[in-house]
Amino acid sequence: xxxxxxxxxxxxxxxxxxxxxxxxxxxxxxxxxxxxxxxxxxxxxxxxxxxxxxxxxxxxxxxxxxxxxxxxxxxxxxxxxxxxxxxxxxxxxxxxxxxxxxxxxxxxxxxxxxxxxxxxxxxxxxxxxxxxxxxxxxxxxxxxxxxxxxxxxxxxxxxxxxxxxxxxxxxxxxxxxxxxxxxxxxxxxxxxxxxxxxxxxxxxxxxxxxxxxxxxxxxxxxxxxxxxxxxxxxxxxxxxxxxxxxxxxxxxxxxxxxxxxxxxxxxxxxxxxxxxxxxxxxxxxxxxxxxxxxxxxxxxxxxxxxxxxxxxxxxxxxxxxxxxxxxxxxxxxxxxxxxxxxxxxxxxxxxxxxxxxxxxxxxxxxxxxxxxxxxxxxxxxxxxxxxxxxxxxxxxxxxxxxxxxxxxxxxxxxxxxxxxxxxxxxxxxxxxxxxxxxxxxxxxxxxxxxxxxxxxxxxxxxxxxxxxxxxxxxxxxxxxxxxxxxxxxxxxxxxxxxxxxxxxxxxxxxxxxxxxxxxxxxxxxxxxxxxxxxxxxxxxxxxxxxxxxxxxxxxxxxxxxxxxxxxxxxxxxxxxxxxxxxxxxxxxxxxxxxxxxxxxxxxxxxxxxxxxxxxxxxxxxxxxxxxxxxxxxxxxxxxxxxxxxxxxxxxx
Numbered sequence: 348x349x350x351x352x353x354x355x356x357x358x359x360x361x362x363x364x365x366x367x368x369x370x371x372x373x374x375x376x377x378x379x380x381x382x383x384x385x386x387x388x389x390x391x392x393x394x395x396x397x398x399x400x401x402x403x404x405x406x407x408x409x410x411x412x413x414x415x416x417x418x419x420x421x422x423x424x425x426x427x428x429x430x431x432x433x434x435x436x437x438x439x440x441x442x443x444x445x446x447x448x449x450x451x452x453x454x455x456x457x458x459x460x461x462x463x464x465x466x467x468x469x470x471x472x473x474x475x476x477x478x479x480x481x482x483x484x485x486x487x488x489x490x491x492x493x494x495x496x497x498x499x500x501x502x503x504x505x506x507x508x509x510x511x512x513x514x515x516x517x518x519x520x521x522x523x524x525x526x527x528x529x530x531x532x533x534x535x536x537x538x539x540x541x542x543x544x545x546x547x548x549x550x551x552x553x554x555x556x557x558x559x560x561x562x563x564x565x566x567x568x569x570x571x572x573x574x575x576x577x578x579x580x581x582x583x584x585x586x587x588x589x590x591x592x593x594x595x596x597x598x599x600x601x602x603x604x605x606x607x608x609x610x611x612x613x614x615x616x617x618x619x620x621x622x623x624x625x626x627x628x629x630x631x632x633x634x635x636x637x638x639x640x641x642x643x644x645x646x647x648x649x650x651x652x653x654x655x656x657x658x659x660x661x662x663x664x665x666x667x668x669x670x671x672x673x674x675x676x677x678x679x680x681x682x683x684x685x686x687x688x689x690x691x692x693x694x695x696x697x698x699x700x701x702x703x704x705x706x707x708x709x710x711x712x713x714x715x716x717x718x719x720x721x722x723x724x725x726x727x728x729x730x731x732x733x734x735x736x737x738x739x740x741x742x743x744x745x746x747x748x749x750x751x752x753x754x755x756x757x758x759x760x761x762x763x764x765x766x767x768x769x770x771x772x773x774x775x776x777x778x779x780x781x782x783x784x785x786x787x788x789x790x791x792x793x794x795x796x797x798x799x800x801x802x803x804x805x806x807x808x809x810x811x812x813x814x815x816x817x818x819x820x821x822x823x824x825x826x827x828x829x830x831x832x833x834x835x836x837x838x839x840x841x842x843x844x845x846x847x848x849x850x851x852x853x854x855x856x857x858x859x860x861x862x863x864x865x866x867x868x869x870x871x872x873x874x875x876x877x878x879x880x881x882x883x884x885x886x887x888x889x890x891x892x893x894x895x896x897x898x899x900x901x902x903x904x905x906x907x908x909x910x911x912x913x914x915x916x917x918x919x920x921x922x923x924x925x926x927x928x929x930x931x932x933x934x935x936x937x938x939x940x941x942x943x944x945x946x947x948x949x950x951x952x953x954x955x956x957x958x959x960x961x962x963x964x965x966x967x968x969x970x971x972x973x974x975x976x977x978x979x980x981x982x983x984x985x986x987x988x989x990x991x992x993x994x995x996x997x998x999x
Contacts, residue, residue: 353395361618374478376621383625408620410589411613414571417593418606431662432496443469459515463690470680473498479716490671505682513693543595551601564608632702643707651677666780670722678715679708741789748810755800756820757784801829811837819845824852927984944971952992954985
């Protein structure tokens with residue numbers, strides 16, 4: 348069956364090993380590489396027969412991969428980490444190219460191969476890093492944002508590196524040729540963008556109007572590969588053109604649909620791409636050059652850990668972030684294969700050097716998910732060794748802190764809470780470990796301490812034993828759990844309000860017997876329901892009764908059972924649980940034209956009228972002679988059953 352049989356073998360074996368890898372919480376692409384090794388020509392058993400054609404299909408996989416990266420290239424991701432991404436990443440690439448060149452020089456490699464080695468190790472794996480972060484639930488953390496920002500710029504840098512490599516064949520007098528190649532690529536890039544922005548959105552709009560998802564998918568694929576083929580005709584790479592096409596479509600209104608539709612096709616060809624890397628890996632070569640491969644792997648991993656960790660510190664990322672970035676980005680990226688293939692096709696590097704680069708790249712990618720797990724225990728060890736490190740505090744009142752509020756987390760939620768407390772005059776202090784947020788709160792004049800809220804020494808420095816309330820705003824359950832546990836150990840009686848990322852996390856936090864848990868999505872949904880029902884002219888009392896019933900049926904209702912010995916239970920029958928409601932008096936209401944005293948509202952129903960809104964004027968605490976009119980809004984306060992009795996009087 349030829350190529351068809353090879354594809355069947357690749358997909359079936361890739362699926363099996365991918366499932367095993369996923370079960371072991373390893374990115375499936377590592378499984379695909381291992382599948383390629385299993386079905387490769389060097390290991391026996393099931394073996395693909397037409398490797399050159401598989402490599403051609405892999406090139407399409409690379410093009411679609413770059414196309415999807417262009418489609419998903421979000422410069423918004425760079426806003427919060429723009430300094431380290433836009434300034435730090437180019438510096439990191441240049442340092443690693445020099446580091447790789449030095450390794451090659453001391454290993455007695457030819458100059459051009461040493462340069463290629465530096466280029467290869469300067470890039471990390473977007474696919475491996477993202478899959479690892481997702482599997483560990485770390486997407487959204489500051490360290491993940493910094494890594495994604497670096498990876499985006501690295502992916503952009505891969506394009507000029509890919510264009511430079513073929514021109515390294517003759518370094519003498521070739522700098523002008525390299526400059527001309529980059530200039531040609533820039534001109535083609537500008538031409539495609541200018542023409543594409545005018546034509547592609549119009550053409551996509553035309554196809555969308557046909558209401559055919561099949562034709563839309565074919566159109567997207569044709570644009571990505573077609574533009575790639577066009578750049579190929581101009582002497583540039585297929586992948587370069589596909590990347591540009593993705594960037595152009597990204598600016599249209601159909602980028603999200605295009606990305607969603609192309610992902611399955613990209614993943615299938617991505618399977619072929621990563622499997623082909625495994626197929627080309629020669630275990631015999633690794634065995635014969637075991638010492639060289641081992642030394643290169645160790646030098647590259649240690650070098651990248653040191654460089655990325657130092658880079659993050661230089662750009663003021665502290666605590667666990669330097670370790671997370673160093674260990675998370677220590678691998679060589681999937682584009683190493685693309686760069687090495689470009690060098691092999693243009694005779695810049697030898698077949699043995701290609702095998703060496705491929706072997707080292709794959710080994711670092713396989714090690715990477717396990718390596719990233721070391722960041723947390725190493726950070727914990729560092730904290731034990733440096734327990735007495737100086738705590739940086741700013742804007743703390745001269746008289747110190749007492750009866751104050753501790754806000755763990757100075758992000759968007761924490762800073763907004765701090766702003767309100769500041770306006771109301773409540774004493775508080777923020778704990779924040781992101782140096783940029785620390786600087787922002789410091790400049791706003793807020794009392795703040797720099798550090799990790801989960802550390803005993805940091806919490807102790809906030810005078811936790813004198814605090815009246817701890818508010819945990821961090822959304823990550825592991826961090827919140829650590830902060831709460833540490834706080835309760837210092838001050839078992841402190842009231843704690845915590846934010847939960849989802850309802851299951853809320854339930855877990857309630858198990859810790861804290862005062863309150865707020866789940867933003869749940870609260871937002873209730874507020875949307877309230878506003879919607881009010882716009883649909885549902886009476887306000889029914890709106891609140893309905894939303895209260897939703898709350899009672901949710902996971903949050905169980906908190907009253909868990910806290911039955913708490914302050915809530917003690918005050919169950921007291922005004923602590925009184926609720927205020929606003930009611931509208933309509934024309935057919937029986938209380939129109941009657942006074943508060945005449946209706947004997949308090950003695951008959953148990954509620955108190957605390958305010959009336961009439962013609963945009965608020966009348967607070969009206970007396971017994973106050974007479975109700977049509978269109979008044981009245982504010983009453985009382986227990987739920989008392990409010991029900993008053994509603995009955997209104998409708999008599």
